[in-house]
Amino acid sequence: MKLLWPLILRRAPGFLLALALSVLTLAAGAGLLGVSGWFLTGAALAGTAVAFELFAPSSAVRGLSFLRIGARYGERMTGHAVTLAMLSELRSTLFARLIPLVPMKGVAGRTGDFVARLTADIEALDMVMLQAVLPLLTACTAAAGLALMLWLTLPEAVPVGVAGFALTALAVPLALVLGGRRIGAATVSASSDLRVAALDGIDGHGDLVALGATEAGMERFNAAAAQLRVARLAEARRVALGPALAQLGAGLTMAATLWLGLEALASDRISGPILTGVLLAILGLFEVTGPILRGAGRIGSALAASRRVSEIVTTRPLIRDPLAPARLPGEGPLVIDHVSYGYGIDRPVLTDVSFTAQPGERIAILGASGSGKSTLLGLITRLDDVNAGAIRFGGIDIRDATLADLHDHIALLTQDAPVFIGTVRDNLRIGSPFADDATLYTALGNARLAEFVRGLPQGLDTWLGESGATLSAGQARRLCLARTLLSPARLILLDEPTAGLDGATEAEFLGDLLTATEGRTLVVATHAALPRAAVDRVVRFEDGRLVETERR
Structure with a gap:
């Protein structure tokens, strides 16, 4: 007690x-x-x-x-x-x-x-x-x-x-x-x-049905009950x-x-x-x-x-702020310097990865599932620390900065970013708690969602329901993108931003990235075919290694 x-x-x-x-x-x-x-x-x-x-x-x-x-x-x-x-x-x-x-x-x-x-x-x-x-x-x-x-x-x-x-x-x-x-x-x-x-039964319902294992799931639940x-x-x-x-x-x-x-x-x-x-x-x-x-x-x-x-x-978290933190500059290059990472000696994920993203540059990271794309983005936002090498922003090792300072400079949109139960305004203000309506609509406009929200019965105060049940998959992804764009971060990381979208919606979404992230550095990990003008450079991964860099 x-x-x-x-x-x-x-x-x-x-x-x-x-x-x-x-x-x-x-x-x-x-x-x-x-x-x-x-x-x-x-x-x-x-x-x-x-x-x-x-x-x-x-x-x-x-x-x-x-x-x-x-x-x-x-x-x-x-x-x-x-x-x-x-x-x-x-x-x-x-x-x-x-x-x-x-x-x-x-x-x-x-x-x-x-x-x-x-x-x-x-x-x-x-x-x-x-x-x-x-x-x-x-x-x-x-x-x-x-x-x-x-x-x-x-x-x-x-x-x-x-x-x-x-x-x-x-x-x-x-x-x-x-x-x-x-x-x-x-x-x-x-x-x-x-x-x-x-919760395991709810989260894995589709897999249980597909594998014919619903009875086993029910037996486990009944035993616990x-x-x-x-x-x-x-x-x-x-x-x-x-x-x-x-x-x-x-x-x-x-x-x-x-x-x-x-x-x-x-x-x-x-x-x-x-x-x-x-x-x-x-x-x-x-x-x-x-x-x-x-x-x-x-x-x-x-x-x-x-x-x-x-x-x-x-419990002490694995990732902690340094005792004497350094202040990150307002803008600067993102340097991935010989980074290696794994979940153990027998489970390497990234091996000796190096590249640099200059201020305002747009970079796409391509690769098959499991090649380390999402892991690298997680390391850049310091969800964990690298096993070897370093990640620097504006010349400062991100391990020398506080997590709050780092997240003020670098924002990540994950592939499973949720729409929270609440209003449109509630969801957007997660990215900027004190943003006024004009700022919120600007972000929605950059994500090509402003007109849709204006047409809703209560506008920004429209209730979205559990997990954004009242939105289509494309609208939910655009809302999450707008929320990310409201962050003051100058470096935007997008992890599979078109996950779950159909081909037409995916092409529209990727085509809008150029406008939506204008003036910021963009690193996007995706399987999708990118429009040629959407990024400046493509970095390809295979089995956790950088194998090719292509300028566009």
């Missing part, structure tokens, strides 16, 4: 307010039950032997009722608002840490596992504050209040009352947590396995045990207090109405043990989820 404490401390005022309201709610509830018990018992006895004033206690009952309702509402609103803000920051932190880990070699992980850590694992942490930390702190205050109440009314019951409360609110939950860690870890692991199986069901049922049994133990603890404590109270009543050391009020106030204070015991059954899952999230947050 070390991961949460810095986030909690940054929101300490909000959590302290939630704690104060929680204590006030509990005190009002206990006071309401205590006063009601004293009031009703006293009123019942008033007709026989006791003179009883009705108006003050009835007013107290009404006041405590309204106080409890208001404090409960404020506590829920405050506690949930601060907790959700904390989890939102945690998601942003985790996502920011995932970005440098995933490209190229990345870390040992699967898409479904990363999704599970971003969603289910963080969601499992929301109960830590609401069902563990805040109720436990409230319980500590309640224990002090219980001891004070018994000391003032029935001193001999102080040890019994405090011990019963402590066992129910602290010792029993601790035992549940310690006993549930294995079950919690199994639940989180099974949940992650199920998400991996689901069955494993999660078993883990969830085991956890549910522990969660269900909580309320039963809370009622048992409250009942035994009240019974023990009643036993001592009857002796005090017989010796006239306490009155009947006060004894009734004390017993019902104890019942009200035990209300706080319910959330603690319910949450204790899920703490094992929260601990396992916290460890999985911490693994990502504390």
